[in-house]
Amino acid sequence: MNGWAQDLRYAFRVLLKSPGFTAVAVLSLALGIGATTAAFSVLNAALLRPLPVAEPRRLVLLLPERRGERYILFNPIFEELRRRQHTLSGMFAVSGAPFLKVTLAGAAGPTYLRGSLVSGSYFSVLGLAPSLGRLLSEHDDAIAGTPGSAGCAAVISHRFWIRQFQQDPAVVGRSLRVRDAECTIVGVAPAGFDGDQAGHSIDVWVPLRSLTDPKLLASHGMAFFDGVMGRLRPGATMGQAEAELTSLYRQIQAAEPAPPPSSGAAPVRPDDLRMHLASGAQGLHAVPRRLGEPLRIVMAIVGVVLLIATVNVANLMLARGAARIPELATRTALGAGRGRLVRQLATEGGLLAALGGLLGVELAYLGTPALASLLSLGDTTFSLDIAADGRVFAVAIAATTLAALLAGILPAVRLSGTTLQAGMGVQQRVTGGRHGQRLTRVLVAAQLSLSLLLVTSAGLLLRTMVRISGIDPGFRPAHVLLLDVRDEAPSGSFGAVDPPEQKARRAALYRTIEERLSALPGVESASLSWLGLFGGSNLWLGLIDADQPDPRPLARVDYVSSRYFDTVGMQLLRGRGFNESDREGTPRVAVVNEALARERFGGRDAIGRRLALDYRGEQDRPFTVVGVMRDSKYNDLREDQTRPMMWMALPQAPFRITSVALRVAPGASAAVARQAQETLASANAELMVRRVTTLSAQVRGTTARERLLLGLASGFGGLALLLAAVGLYGTLAYAVTRRTREIGVRLALGARPATVLRMVLAEAWVLVAGAFVVGLPLALGGGYALRAFLFGVEPQDLMTLAGAGAVLALAATLAAYIPARRAAAVDPMTALRYE
Amino acid sequence: MSTSPTAPPLIRLENLSKVFYTDEVETHALAGIHLEIQKGDYVAIAGPSGCGKSTLLSILGLLDSPTDGLYQLNGNAVQDLDLAQRARIRNREIGFIFQSFNLIGDLTVFENVELPLTYRGMRSAERRDRSQKALERVGMGHRAKHLPSQLSGGQQQRVAVARALVGEPSILLADEPTGNLDSRNGDAVMELMRDLHRNGSTICMVTHDPRFARHADRTIHLFDGRVVDENVEAAAGVGVV
Structure with a gap:
């Protein structure tokens, strides 16, 4: 022990004697170890950290597959699976709602909260106990208004309880309006549990069945789950559960009604289906799917940096150590064995690595939030819990150990060997050379x-x-402000067509909004659209050519206001765009892109052609093509070819808008953004702004x-x-x-x-x-x-x-x-x- | 072996001095040196440690510049040349034999000898031919492919002599060429240098050992940076200083 202490003291003295070398070596290692630790902290938070629930290893994800590809699970099949299976102690479905319209009691108006629509069994399957009140249960699955329903129950997160209610115990029993339903807060989730996905903290959980349209719940063609999870019964293995669930999945699918021939959808063969199970310990798979590959690449990059830094220090140690050969030769002459010399030199390397490790952990502490923020990829609602845990410290220690081994042991072994030769007094009659290098x-x-x-x-x-x-x-994204909006006005039941008077009211509202926005100072052009550009939507509908009803090729569609093309900067090639005269009651008009004109009409002019949507209530109401726009990108600059697209005049089919675009004068964006939000709020409180961005940012x-x-x-x-x-x-x-x-x-x-x-x-x-x-x-x-x-x-x-x-x-x-x-x-x- | 006294000297130093300056001390390493070396001479520079022998040799070899005075080599003043010009003259006119041999450890015997010709930009075939001849001349032709570390001290110095000879310089400058050798190998090297001299080489050798100085035709004694005495031997190797 005395010898080790002596080595350590001497190592300190040696390093202090060469502050420049020590600083470079420690900083090199700190950068390598720090980068590795920071990257691992984020990877750990996003992919590895188990949910803070009981026995997370027993949780499984149910991932339906069809012919080996990811498939969708419709609610009726989920319900049937849940009822008939035995290998899981419980199952739940989740439908995330990152922008859930909630009106708190006493608040002036609705606001958006981060919500999650879940099965009533959600908390019990996760094995969680409430901080206050009670959590959701299967009784809460009863649809409001039906027998057995006690009304819509809501559970708030512990974090939200602190932020919004200052931990007031009387929060239980308070009412809040979620979307259009009156709900009651029944309890507070346990502290530390923020949801079932890393990075997505939930404010409020409400029963999925209470908040989802019954027609959608009964649908065999519309899916709305973000994921389904279950908990293995004691003694059951994942393999057993997968076999049972796959078998049941096929049986249930076999009993499903075949899709109507008009849908064009091929019937699903039960044998093509499989219920793949994966570990659910880390929660739903959305984060790994989105960030898994970039994170693994980042880890590989920082691993390479660590290796380079460590090799660098090993090299510096070797180069510097060679100058100490006379000293080491003297020690050898005085009786130090090779092992003793290795120990002494390795102590110096180890000390450098330890100092580098300490500084590296500090750098990681400072740099991890920035790295996590970069990895959010612009999603402002995404926030990882990057607090260091045992795994992070283990990686920091492993990185430091690797550094100590490479930067300490390797040069020590090498130099001690050289020293023995030097100590033997071999006379140098040749000069230089690269021996030993x-x-x-x-x-x-x-x-x-x-x-x-x-x-x-x-x-x-x-x-x-x-x-x-x-x-x-194909458009001009610069100086275009985008407001991501939702028309949260109560709607009819799923699939119902809006009554004419509602459409008229909405058309009038949208016209008013467009006019007011256009009049704002700094606004050059304003437009409203159902979907908009680069919003991630990918909706296709069949088009019926009035002169040649079949075939009915698919095309992207959008409903836009009259100034849309000018606002986003699209180029009209032939005919005209929309104008003020294109209103409800006037002949229905459409504008198509070059791709649609080319693919649908070949060399013939598309202007004057009549196209109807292959959709209920629309098949016999064709739009007349009045203009052809130059092809443009839709969702990704890397799209290899432009797909056919048709735009229709929003006033003639006033679907609920999701996007407001404003072409603004340079430098006016901030002021216009504020005024535009005020304009929308004053026009209609139900027209809520989720976020404000720019078309350029959307493209980027x-x-x-x-x-x-x-x-x-x-x-x-x-x-x-x-x-x-x-x-x-x-x-x-x-x-x-x-x-x-x-x-x-x-x-x-x-x-x-x-x-x-x-x-x-x-x-x-x-x-x-x-x-x-x-x-x-x-x-x-x-x-x-x-x-x-x-x-x-x-x-x-x-x-x-x-x-x-x-x-x-x-x-x-x-x-x-x-x-x-x-x-x-x-x-x-x-x-x-x-x- | 000296040329006619009327021929211009190969080396001529006039009132040459060298002063080293440090922060507080001014050291006169050489002062008022006058020296002429004729083509074919074998000159020994002798004197105690610190008398300026090596400084004089380094100036003769254009490794250093005098502080003052004239240095003519083959009739041309060389004391004020720039680095590149000095390198060129060193390469073509001067051959060095060092006390520590200074063979380059990574290069074979042949490559060591070939090195000065490489710096001269000579074609490969000619380099090969001349290097082989130089090695044969010192009796080391059979060890061409060896590395210096595989040779004895005497053999290494023979290789160093071959390297000095290969460029057919005007003068060989030898700095204590036997200083790192035992007496048997030292004698052998001195014999080799005598052979070279007999065959026409001009040699200037620094030594502090009177026994080896006797091999030269002339011995110049330095003390405190000045020439204090000069002996001329009637028959090399038999005179007494």
Whole structure:
């Protein structure tokens, strides 16, 4: 023990004696360990942390599949499965409502809360107990107004209880209006439980059956579940449950009525179905589906950075340690065995790693929120609980241990071996050379190879973004403000057609809103639409050509107000757009895109053609095509081809709008956004704004994952390159110092300084060439791993590889230049100086 | 072996001095040196440690510049040349033999010898031919592919001599060439240098060992940076200083 303490004291003294070296080494390790810990913290929070419920490992996700592909589960089948199965102690369904309209008692008007519509068994299956009152139960599944119903019950989260009600115990029994239903708060969920998905904190849970239209509950064609989960009975295995549920799923499907022939849908063969079960310990699968791949890539990137940082420190230790060979030789001469020397040197490396680990954890603590925020990909409702837990500390310790092993043990073993030879007093009659430097060169080449991987990855993503940014969307997204709105006015039952008077009222309201918005200062053009651009909607309807009823090809459709095309900046090719005269009662008109005109009418002009929607009540009410718009992107700039699309005049079919677009003068966005929200609120309190954004942001949002990875790959790639350059600099600087006499001899023999400069630079280039050869398969593998995020560039793109190689060579040249200059400036008289 | 006294000297130093400046001290390493070396001479520079022998040799070898005075090599003033010009002259006119041999550990014997010709930009075939001949001349042709670490000290110094010879320089500058050798190997190297001299090489050798200085035709004694004495041997190797 005394020896260890002595080693530790000595290690402290040695490190303090070289503050520059110590600072670089500790910072390198801290960056590597910090980046790894931060990335793992986010990955842990998003993918690994179990739900804070009883025995989370017994929870299972029910993932229906048809022919091996993900499939949908309709409520009647879910209900039947739940009733007949025996291997699960309970099952529940969840339908998330990130914007749930809620009117709190005493509030001026409705507001949006983060809600979740769940089966009554939700809390009991999760094994949760209330903080206050009671939680939902299966009795709450009774549809309001039906026998046995005690009305709509609501459970609020502990966090919401604190935020909204300051933990008032009298909250139980208070009423609140959820959508159009009067509900009562029956209890508060336990503290720490914020929902069944990481990152999505819920304010209020209400019974799914109370808040869902009975027709939708009974539908065999409309799905609305976000997920279904269950809990294995004691003794039951996942395999048994999967076998039972699959069997029941097929039996239930076999008894399902066949779809009507008019639907065009192929009947579902029971044998094609399977109920796949996966662990539900971490909750629903939406987060892993969205973030799993980017997070795994980020983890791989920071892992590479950690490796580079650690190798870098090992290299610096080796280079610096060589200068201590006389000291170590003396220790050997005084009787220190090799093991003792290894221990002493390893203690120094271990101390560096420990200091790096401590600083790294601190950096991770500071950087994790920023990384988590980046990974939210612009979703403001997404907020991960990134508090460190045992797993995070385990990873930080593992990263530190790896650093200690590589940066401590490796140089220690190597140097102690060298020392034994030096200690034997071998006389040096030859000068310089690269003896003993092979390992450091291999390590530098390894760093450069790993850097090539990151630089190539960043290059591929950069080229992807360049390609995407060069795509013409077919409209002008700049200076267009978007309001994501919902018309929350009470609606009729599911599938019912709005009565004419309601349509007329709505048309009048929308006209008024459009006029008021158009009159706002700074607004150049205002429009309303049912769906809008880049909103993620993907609705297709069959079109019936009045002159040729069959076939009925599918097309995207939207209902837009008269100034829509001007507002979003679409280009009219032929005919006209909509105008003020296109109102209810006037001939129904439509505008189509080039793709529809081309595919539906071939070379003939589409203007004047009559198209009806293949939809109940619409088949015999055709729209006359009055204009053809230039093709444009709809949901993603990377769409390979434009799909047929038809726009109809909103006043002639006033569907509930979801989007308001405003073309504004440069610099006026903030003021217009505020005024527009006030205008909507004053026009109709039921027209609620979910969020305000811009069309540009909406377009950018579709490449958020690519931009995130580009940012991280570039940032960490740059860091990796910097670390590798520091490693190369250290190695070459040490080599030049070690070879000063040899260089002096070369100069004495007539080498010019420029020759020596080139000689040292050439060493760096040889390392780069070696690193390129070794790193090429890594870089190709990296490109392959990124293929899902690439656009317009192949994973093995030669130009990117060449560019990455050039970046590497440039960095290496810059790193080698100072040692090379120093070598060129060696005084040739050193050749005459004796050892 | 000296040329006619009327021929211009190969090396001419006039009132040469070298002063080293440090923060507080000014050290006169050489002062008022006058020296002429004719083509074919074998000159030894002797003197105690710190007398300026190595400083003089480094100036003769264009590794260092004098503070003052004239240095002519083959009739051309060389004391004010820039680094590249000095490197070129070193490469073509001067051959170095170092006390520590200074062979480069990573290069084979052949590559070590070939090195000065490489810096000269000579074609590969000619380099090969001349390097092989130089090695044969010092009796090391059979060890061309070995690494320096595989040779004895005497063999390493022979290789170093071959390297000095290969460029056919005007003068060989030897800095204590036997300093790291045992007496048997030291004698062998001195014999080799005598052979070179007999065959026309001009040699200037620094030594502090009078026994080896006797091998030269002339011995110049330095003390405190000044020439204090000069002996000329009638027959090399038999004179007494």
